[in-house]
Amino acid sequence: MKSPCIKKCKLQDGECLGCFRTVEEIRNWRNMNEQEKREVCSKVRGRRSSVQGLRDEGVQDDCKE
DSSP, X not given: OOOOOOSOXXXXXXXXXXXXXXXXXXXXXXXXXXXXXXXXXXXXXHHHHHHHHHHHTTOOOTTOO
């Protein structure tokens, strides 16, 4: 499975604002089996969705360049 990294890395509070993975998830990605990677991707989708919901509500997006 391909990494969810989008090469826009910026860590804040232990989470990447680019790919929405935690530092631990990023560090362990290469050693994870396919099921573990699917679980991380599921969590990433949830985190991304939560952030998108905040953006839709007009909350300032501080990870714009």
